[in-house]
Amino acid sequence: MTEHDTAPSHERWDELPALLTAADADPAARERAVAMIYPELKRIADAQMRRERPDHTLQATGLVSEFFVYLARSTSFSATSRAHFLGLASIVMRRLLVDYARTRKREKRGGQLVRVDMDHAERGNAAQFVDLIEIDDLLTRLAASDPRLARVVEMRFFGGLTNAEAGEALGVTERTVKRDWQIARAWLYSQLRREGLPGT
Numbered sequence: 001m002t003e004h005d006t007a008p009s010h011e012r013w014d015e016l017p018a019l020l021t022a023a024d025a026d027p028a029a030r031e032r033a034v035a036m037i038y039p040e041l042k043r044i045a046d047a048q049m050r051r052e053r054p055d056h057t058l059q060a061t062g063l064v065s066e067f068f069v070y071l072a073r074s075t076s077f078s079a080t081s082r083a084h085f086l087g088l089a090s091i092v093m094r095r096l097l098v099d100y101a102r103t104r105k106r107e108k109r110g111g112q113l114v115r116v117d118m119d120h121a122e123r124g125n126a127a128q129f130v131d132l133i134e135i136d137d138l139l140t141r142l143a144a145s146d147p148r149l150a151r152v153v154e155m156r157f158f159g160g161l162t163n164a165e166a167g168e169a170l171g172v173t174e175r176t177v178k179r180d181w182q183i184a185r186a187w188l189y190s191q192l193r194r195e196g197l198p199g200t
Helices: 012-021 027-049 062-073 082-107 132-145 145-159 162-169 172-194
Strands: 115-117 129-131
Touching: 012 027, 012 082, 027 062, 027 082, 062 082, 082 132, 082 145, 082 162, 129 132, 132 145, 132 172, 145 162, 145 172, 162 172
Parallel strands: none
Antiparallel strands: 115 129
8 A cells, every 4th residue: 555545534625725835844744635535546547547448648647737737727726515516527538538638639630539338337237438538528508508518528437426425516316316316317428319420
């Protein structure tokens, strides 16, 4: 077990904003912040990368590193609880993965797209890969009509959060998240089928 496998039990998540603010000038604050958030970030990244294509060139540790780069540059990331942090981190993970996919698409001049497995976490059937950029575009459309459904997708699909964790972050019950996730998945699949995308 490494020093980052589990966050110290005495850490208070409401201290995280102050720790992050002080991290640049205070090595001790930086170490405490990293010890607190690294296990959660690694878990989210591991869950996400298990849904990616086997030949994906970005690994979980790389995704965590990209998150820390984002965090170092951000002036607006502020989480006051573990649930709040997980919710915000899932949004950032989504943006990082989609930005990575768009960059790869540009580099390949319209060639092979970065695709993700929609079914890996839910069912044991064969993986069905769909274009991550298409999912992001659909999620943007979903957010315009039902922001909470879109947030549930971000947390469950992109963030790898459990129903309970997503519920705590959103301030709703686990049962509500489970229902929203089923509705959102059904909508995404219907849109993907309508557009005739691969893997549907």
